[in-house]
Amino acid sequence: MAELRALEAEIATLQRACEELPAPWGDAPQARKSLKEMQQLNSERWEPLKDLRSYVEHLESELKFLSTLTGINIKNYSKKTEELKSIETAENSIKKVLERHRLSGNCHMITFQLEFQILEIQNKESLSSVITDLNIIMEPTEYSELSEFVSRAEERKDLFMFFRSLHFFVEWCEYRKRTFLHFKEKYPEVVHLPEGASSSYMEVRSPSQSGFELVIVWRIQIDEEGKVLPKLDLLTQVPQQALQLDKKRVIEAAPLSFRTLLGVLGIEATLESLVASLCTEENN
Incomplete structure (x- = not known):
């Protein structure tokens, strides 16, 4: 049982x-x-x-x-139940039960351990429950964004926000990985992933202009409410001489234009147009 x-x-x-x-x-x-x-x-x-x-x-x-x-796998689970002292009155009786839960598992490559307590209060008319304590232990990862999020989930004692946000965070990480690998395989001479397959940024180097490089930084943020959002920025590394020749300030406006394009085309189409433009430049 x-x-x-x-x-x-x-x-x-x-x-x-x-x-x-x-x-x-x-x-x-x-x-x-x-x-x-x-x-x-x-x-x-x-x-x-x-x-x-x-x-x-x-x-x-x-x-x-x-x-x-x-994507969440629970490997070990245990529960201990303790019935607290009941309160009896002439009109009503209140029964309190404290449940202590422990579980461990993983969400794809991220492992976790949870310890939490649930206090159940029951009277003749209703049954209510509340999480009174939540402790989350996560194995060290390269994802620094998770540390602040875990502290926030513990403080709020919000167990289900933790699971939902963790799922979306991992899915976005996997999506970023697949997207970067796609462009690396499609444009191996132009696209570089300095941190490997799980890189948080992608370098796009011009094959025809030495020193001209675009860096796409792709962060995955978790806001105060646990909503997971991708945040992409474009950084430019351009020789000083090229900057001096850029009278229309196209390079200076590139990061803003990149964010505008993301809102119109989406992530994959924007990256495709950016990388393809450098490859077209090489062919010309």
Whole structure:
């Protein structure tokens, strides 16, 4: 029964964590439809499901589906329940239960450990629960943006914001990696990734003009509310002589023009036009 309760708790956590999934560029309506159908199927099957083995297998299948959808895998989970002193009055009785949860897992390449407490308060009319303590331990990563976000999630005791934001953060990291690798493979002589496949910036060097280089810096930010946003900037490295010849200040205006183009074309099309323009320059 302990295994059964652990599976149910993991599934409930992942279901709430993926309320706003999938990733920003995914087929959101289709994923939400699949999740809704799965939940409806559960409600129809719970009653006739008498065999414990079938019940556990069904829970494991559901957990696998949610893990695939969110990218979050829970490896170890435990819960301890402590019934606190009840308050009895002539008109009402209040029962308090404290649950201590511990779990560890990963979201793609990022691993984490969570410890949190949930206080449940029940009377004759209602049942309420609140997270009273949240401690998040993450393995060291190259993503400095996560440190401040984790501290903010702990302070707010917002467990589900943590899961949702972590999912989107990792998905954007993977998307950045795939995008940079695409341009590196397509334009190997022009595009350079100094930090390797997981580089946070991409260098585009002119093959015909020595010292002329464009640097696309791609940061992934998590705001105060846990919303994950990509932030791209263009930096120019141009010889002093070229700057002096640039009477129309095209180079100086390039970063602003780059941000404007992002809003019109999107990330991939903007990078394509930027890199292709340097390659066209070489052919000319």
